[in-house]
Amino acid sequence: xxxxxxxxxxxxxxxxxxxxxxxxxxxxxxxxxxxxxxxxxxxxxxxxxxxxxxxxxxxxxxxxxxxxxxxxxxxxxxxxxxxxxxxxxxxxxxxxxxxxxxxxxxxxxxxxxxxxxxxxxxxxxxxxxxxxxxxxxxxxxxxxxxxxxxxxxxxxxxxxxxxxxxxxxxxxxxxxxxxxxxxxxxxxxxxxxxxxxxxxxxxxxxxxxxxxxxxxxxxxxxxxxxxxxxxxxxxxxxxxxxxxxxxxxxx
Amino acid sequence: xxxxxxxxxxxxxxxxxxxxxxxxxxxxxxxxxxxxxxxxxxxxxxxxxxxxxxxxxxxxxxxxxxxxxxxxxxxxxxxxxxxxxxxxxxxxxxxxxxxxxxxxxxxxxxxxxxxxxxxxxxxxxxxxxxxxxxxxxxxxxxxxxxxxxxxxxxxxxxxxxxxxxxxxxxxxxxxxxxxxxxxxxxxxxxxxxxxxxxxxxxxxxxxxx
Numbered sequence: 401x402x403x404x405x406x407x408x409x410x411x412x413x414x415x416x417x418x419x420x421x422x423x424x425x426x427x428x429x430x431x432x433x434x435x436x437x438x439x440x441x442x443x444x445x446x447x448x449x450x451x452x453x454x455x456x457x458x459x460x461x462x463x464x465x466x467x468x469x470x471x472x473x474x475x476x477x478x479x480x481x482x483x484x485x486x487x488x489x490x491x492x493x494x495x496x497x498x499x500x501x502x503x504x505x506x507x508x509x510x511x512x513x514x515x516x517x518x519x520x521x522x523x524x525x526x527x528x529x530x531x532x533x534x535x536x537x538x539x540x541x542x543x544x545x546x547x548x549x550x551x552x553x554x555x556x557x558x559x560x561x562x563x564x565x566x567x568x569x570x571x572x573x574x575x576x577x578x579x580x581x582x583x584x585x586x587x588x589x590x591x592x593x594x595x596x597x598x599x600x601x602x603x604x605x606x607x608x609x610x611x612x613x614x615x616x617x618x619x620x621x622x623x624x625x626x627x628x629x630x631x632x633x634x635x636x637x638x639x640x641x642x643x644x645x646x647x648x649x650x651x
Numbered sequence: 652x653x654x655x656x657x658x659x660x661x662x663x664x665x666x667x668x669x670x671x672x673x674x675x676x677x678x679x680x681x682x683x684x685x686x687x688x689x690x691x692x693x694x695x696x697x698x699x700x701x702x703x704x705x706x707x708x709x710x711x712x713x714x715x716x717x718x719x720x721x722x723x724x725x726x727x728x729x730x731x732x733x734x735x736x737x738x739x740x741x742x743x744x745x746x747x748x749x750x751x752x753x754x755x756x757x758x759x760x761x762x763x764x765x766x767x768x769x770x771x772x773x774x775x776x777x778x779x780x781x782x783x784x785x786x787x788x789x790x791x792x793x794x795x796x797x798x799x800x801x802x803x804x805x806x807x808x809x810x811x812x813x814x815x816x817x818x819x820x821x822x823x824x825x826x827x828x829x830x831x832x833x834x835x836x837x838x839x840x841x842x843x844x845x846x847x848x849x850x851x852x853x854x855x856x857x858x859x860x
Binding site: 475476521592 | 666702703732774776780804805841843847849850
């Protein structure tokens with residue numbers, strides 16, 4: 401049976417791992433390569449690296465860091481942050497990334513998803529969607545969740561799937577940093593609607609939150625950052641717990 | 652002595668080979684990444700990686716004039732030959748993904764996963780899944796039906812000869828997750844991304860073939 405995936409996310413700024421609360425205040429949580437190795441050995445199923453300053457500062461994700469990470473671990477990892485051209489994807493894949501995530505650039509130029517999927521295959525194209533509920537309607541936000549768009553989250557999710565995305569990384573900006581649990585409702589809605597895997601992100605604060613996002617939220621994978629970085633929830637413990645709760649996990 | 656074997660990873664522009672090199676290095680083996688006919692011809696073992704589109708892969712192999720040397724090493728000289736993911740798929744005769752003929756090293760066809768939305772089975776088949784062993788093989792020494800590997804693919808191999816099937820994996824149906832026929836091996840999963848189980852599989856391929 402295919403297992404549900406636990407994915408620590410390493411937000412990168414200036415080559416270091418950071419995690420913001422609601423994406424604003426940043427705290428230093430260590431060396432990304434070292435962290436990656438620890439997570440890989442602890443049983444993380446995949447890793448995600450997001451260069452969170454990349455879009456804002458118009459910088460490219462550091463291919464050098466990707467190369468170092470690829471040498472240190474032997475589980476799959478995704479790299480995102482400021483990816484905006486087919487060439488960007490090529491550079492990162494060649495540096496050793498398994499998947500690339502795009503966000504703002506896809507909203508700006510949706511055809512990019514088609515181009516990237518055609519060139520490299522859907523399996524390595526993750527479209528990240530930051531969503532926020534505004535007066536009862538879910539809207540896509542870009543630029544680290546700061547810039548609202550007129551796109552409805554559900555419609556955009558459907559479109560990126562049709563354009564060839566291999567996976568969706570759905571972050572609820574309302575839940576991110578709150579530790580109050582994942583946004584199970586919209587995650588389930590999108591997971592039911594689409595034929596590609598959905599990674600839920602934003603709001604993890606306890607082990608039952610993970611159980612809930614897999615059972616009620618129908619997520620294929622769950623992503624979290626600070627609770628892993630600050631060792632609030634050790635991954636082996638989380639996986640044991642999920643196993644006992646009947647969620648299929650790789651132990 | 653095995654440490655001195657020449658392992659060649661065929662570089663034909665189809666995806667991430669860094670992780671394979673790293674894993675071989677971790678195990679104490681050197682590898683050569685090449686698309687040079689002479690180097691491939693002199694290899695002791697060959698790894699054919701690959702991620703991406705079936706026809707694109709075959710086109711690249713044609714452009715690099717590698718068809719002949721692949722046939723020579725895989726079929727005539729019978730060098731241990733390991734295809735990974737798309738590398739496994741292009742070893743087959745044909746694929747629903749494309750129109751071009753495969754390398755036809757093995758009697759098999761590649762099909763697309765097709766499930767209805769109600770099944771809640773997502774394509775690509777992405778993540779960690781089990782293998783179910785169909786026959787004995789040195790490749791699977793120290794591995795068993797509890798071994799989990801990392802998969803990411805939308806198409807799967809259908810072998811014409813039941814005897815070629817090495818392992819099956821369940822995802823909506825039981826499909827061929829690896830085959831082995833004489834010196835020819837194909838694995839649908841990514842051993843280079845499969846942590847300790849992947850390390851064991853590579854170790855077996857390097858030491859027991």
